[in-house]
Each structure stands twice: as C-alpha cells, then as structure tokens.
Amino acid sequence: FPPSADQHKAFSTCLPYLTMDSLCVSTAVLPHLKPxxxxxxxxxxxxxxxxxxxxxxxxxxxxxxxxxxxxxxxAQWTLF
Structure with missing residues (x-):
C-alpha cells in the first residue's frame, strides 16, 4: 500500500518522541553497562x-x- 498523508503525519509526529526516548534510555543504561x-x-x-x-x-x-x-x-558548506 502506498503511504497516505495520515501515515506520514503520524510518523513525523512520533519520530521526535522516539528519538528523545531512545536518548533518555541510553543514558540511563550507560552507567550500568560500564564499570x-x-x-x-x-x-x-x-x-x-x-x-x-x-x-x-x-x-x-x-x-x-x-x-x-x-x-x-x-551541512553542505561544511562538508564540501
């Protein structure tokens, strides 16, 4: 099925929350993984x-x- 506008909007709304949650979880786990x-x-x-x-x-x-x-x-100016 081709993605609809509603699916795109839902994903673009959800992605920032998932990014911040993954950052929070990774720093919460960091002290427990290292000595x-x-x-x-x-x-x-x-x-x-x-x-x-x-x-x-x-x-x-x-x-x-x-x-x-x-x-x-x-980004283009600094990389190229």
Whole structure:
C-alpha cells in the first residue's frame, strides 16, 4: 500500500518522541553497562543538563522548513 498523508503525519509526529526516548534510555543504561569510574557520573550529568534540552529543541524545530533548509545548506558548506 502506498503511504497516505495520515501515515506520514503520524510518523513525523512520533519520530521526535522516539528519538528523545531512545536518548533518555541510553543514558540511563550507560552507567550500568560500564564499570564504575569517576568519568561516568559527570558525563551523564552533562547529557541530562545540556545535551537533552539542545537536542530536544533542535528536533522539534526541524518541523520548520526554513530551518531544515538552512541546516542542509550549512551541512553542505561544511562538508564540501
């Protein structure tokens, strides 16, 4: 079946939530997978306090077409 507009809208609405949830789960599991070290706790603190708000804002603003175009141009400019 070809994807309909409703399916596309549902997926585009669901994807940011899945991305943020996977980031949260991965950082919650990180301290349990590695042996205890003095570097794990500060890393997790930085991820929760700095990275999540920044990534969250970026993910939800990607719905804006102008921002997507600007980031695409920036990526092309820096890579090529």
């Amino acid at each position: 205890l070290s003095p570097y794990v706790d500060p890393l997790v603190e930085v991820l929760y306090s700095v990275m999540f708000p920044a990534v969250n804002a970026l993910i939800y603003s990607m719905r804006n077409q102008e921002l997507r175009d600007a980031l695409w141009k920036l």
